[in-house]
Amino acid sequence: MKRITIMVLILAVLAPVFAADATAIGQYQMGSQMFTFRAGPVIPLFFYFFNDNPSFVSDTHLKTGGYGSIRYQGFTNSQIAIGGELGYYFAYPRNDDLLTSVPLQFVASWIPVQGTIELPISLGLGFAYNSFAQSSYLSMFASAEIGLSWYFTDQWGITVSAGYWLIPEIYTDAKRIDTSLGNFSPIVVSISYRN
Amino acid sequence: MKRTLILAAILSILAISLGCNIDAQEGIFRQISKTEAEVKVGSVELLAVDGTKYYAMSTLMGLLSYENNIWTRLDPATDPIARVMATSSDDIAYAPLSDPTTGTHTWYLLDGSDVPQAQAVSRFSFITTLHEGWEIAKTDSSQTEFDLYRDLGGAPVATDLETMFSENLWLLEIDDAVSAATVLVSGLQKDSTDTYVHKLYVGGAATSVDADIQDQIVAFSYNGTDMIAVTKSGKVWYGDGTTMTEKADTTLSFPTNGIAGKPIPTFIDASGNLVFQGSSVFYSIAPNGTVTSISDRFSTNLRSSSFKVTSYYFNRTTGALYGGTVKNGLFKVPDLAGDTVDWL
Numbered sequence: 001m002k003r004i005t006i007m008v009l010i011l012a013v014l015a016p017v018f019a020a021d022a023t024a025i026g027q028y029q030m031g032s033q034m035f036t037f038r039a040g041p042v043i044p045l046f047f048y049f050f051n052d053n054p055s056f057v058s059d060t061h062l063k064t065g066g067y068g069s070i071r072y073q074g075f076t077n078s079q080i081a082i083g084g085e086l087g088y089y090f091a092y093p094r095n096d097d098l099l100t101s102v103p104l105q106f107v108a109s110w111i112p113v114q115g116t117i118e119l120p121i122s123l124g125l126g127f128a129y130n131s132f133a134q135s136s137y138l139s140m141f142a143s144a145e146i147g148l149s150w151y152f153t154d155q156w157g158i159t160v161s162a163g164y165w166l167i168p169e170i171y172t173d174a175k176r177i178d179t180s181l182g183n184f185s186p187i188v189v190s191i192s193y194r195n
Numbered sequence: 196m197k198r199t200l201i202l203a204a205i206l207s208i209l210a211i212s213l214g215c216n217i218d219a220q221e222g223i224f225r226q227i228s229k230t231e232a233e234v235k236v237g238s239v240e241l242l243a244v245d246g247t248k249y250y251a252m253s254t255l256m257g258l259l260s261y262e263n264n265i266w267t268r269l270d271p272a273t274d275p276i277a278r279v280m281a282t283s284s285d286d287i288a289y290a291p292l293s294d295p296t297t298g299t300h301t302w303y304l305l306d307g308s309d310v311p312q313a314q315a316v317s318r319f320s321f322i323t324t325l326h327e328g329w330e331i332a333k334t335d336s337s338q339t340e341f342d343l344y345r346d347l348g349g350a351p352v353a354t355d356l357e358t359m360f361s362e363n364l365w366l367l368e369i370d371d372a373v374s375a376a377t378v379l380v381s382g383l384q385k386d387s388t389d390t391y392v393h394k395l396y397v398g399g400a401a402t403s404v405d406a407d408i409q410d411q412i413v414a415f416s417y418n419g420t421d422m423i424a425v426t427k428s429g430k431v432w433y434g435d436g437t438t439m440t441e442k443a444d445t446t447l448s449f450p451t452n453g454i455a456g457k458p459i460p461t462f463i464d465a466s467g468n469l470v471f472q473g474s475s476v477f478y479s480i481a482p483n484g485t486v487t488s489i490s491d492r493f494s495t496n497l498r499s500s501s502f503k504v505t506s507y508y509f510n511r512t513t514g515a516l517y518g519g520t521v522k523n524g525l526f527k528v529p530d531l532a533g534d535t536v537d538w539l
Contacts, residue, residue: 047224061230093230095501095522099223132227133501135220169222175475177490178222 027114032075033195039068040188042089048181065091067186073109081109103128103141118149128167142166159190221475226501231538234524236266240506241519242281242325250287251519252279258289261525269309278320282328282346283371293319302347316347324368325506329378331366352399359392361385367415367458372511374417381412395436405439408432414461416469421482423469433484445486448474450503462507464531472504495534
């Protein structure tokens with residue numbers, strides 16, 4: 001029953017979006033560009049330590065952190081945009097040391113619903129420079145994200161999106177017992193300019 | 196060609212990534228998963244445990260007791276503590292700064308109700324141990340001669356240490372249950388800048404430790420027969436004390452931040468092994484010199500480089516290990532065979 005209620009709610013929310021799609025005119029074409037300024041909280045989800053038993057650590061000891069970034073994308077056709085994103089993430093654990101991460105990623109977005117209301121879906125892949133206490137680590141970085149945008153003018157829009165980050169920490173030496181996956185969920189508000 | 200370039204780019208990033216992560220610390224996510232809240236009393240040295248009550252010396256708040264999540268200051272705030280120790284019977288003793296007229300300390304002993312009682316001891320104490328009441332002091336009649344005392348006793352256990360040592364010496368204690376009335380004095384030879392001497396005192400009788408150990412000893416164990424000595428440079432020596440052998444293939448590393456200038460904190464477990472915190476794991480050294488790295492059991496949640504242990508208190512009756520840390524207050528390991536660490 002609960003699942004059905006959730007499905008109905010999701011459909012109710014998305015209905016206007018697809019209604020908008022029915023009347024929308026294709027917004028983009030090859031060569032269109034989009035600049036985005038993004039910021040929001042990041043919720044730590046869990047760590048996964050491959051060599052631990054249990055491997056799954058849901059209490060990461062991290063507090064909700066913050067993220068800010070700039071993104072630039074150019075359209076390769078009417079629905080697909082590719083580009084890059086440079087960001088800065090920070091979060092405090094239980095002590096006063098600070099975790100920071102500077103991800104630089106290649107981002108590809110698919111925008112199947114376009115117009116005043118848009119539904120961007122993005123995938124990112126790159127690397128991140130992570131620092132904590134006396135340690136630093138250059139890692140791979142992967143992200144996935146879905147958002148809901150509202151363009152209040154032809155050029156300017158605001159987007160709320162939820163996503164998932166994967167930050168692997170891989171060791172091959174004596175520290176291989178610390179090989180792990182960091183999993184996070186950013187909730188981001190974006191301001192976009194398109195032309 | 197394009198696919199090859201992409202593959203090469205990915206491999207390059209991976210190589211750079213691995214190359215940037217060679218250090219002695221644990222992985223970042225491992226460190227984070229072990230972080231604990233920092234206490235506001237500064238670095239804490241655990242002196243004694245009395246049931247649910249803990250006695251500790253802190254860098255910011257002085258001499259404290261801790262019970263039911265409450266820190267209570269025990270010394271007069273107007274007189275900073277210069278020396279502190281627990282006696283061999285776990286009574287807490289402290290000495291405020293020396294009297295500018297006589298240059299000597301007045302020692303106070305806390306009675307059962309934590310009320311300081313002045314002791315009839317008048318001397319300048321300049322080195323004390325944490326748990327077994329050992330003290331090196333100059334008497335008020337001489338500011339050049341120094342002797343070894345215990346439990347605020349009036350008569351010295353050993354005299355004329357100034358004839359053997361310079362004043363920059365270290366005092367390493369050992370639990371009475373492991374070897375009664377045993378303490379090691381280690382330091383530079385009198386009037387020397389590069390020759391080290393080490394004296395093992397057992398019940399007041401001195402034995403010269405093998406002179407081949409030409410480095411500061413920062414940790415040791417002795418069970419009446421076998422001695423282990425760990426030097427400042429991380430070398431391990433084993434033998435009977437007078438004759439020691441260096442383990443040539445072993446160099447240990449341990450965190451020194453916050454405890455520089457003191458012996459490293461150690462405890463001797465129920466099997467007689469000397470145990471202490473290394474840079475990334477715990478080390479256990481058996482009386483025969485066998486060194487074992489401990490990354491599991493109690494070390495699982497305690498070996499993080501986030502924690503720097505300042506002091507241990509091992510309860511041989513219950514098998515519980517207690518400790519003080521630089522930032523995170525006190526902890527308790529209920530069972531050394533398990534991985535539970537309770538932060539107090």
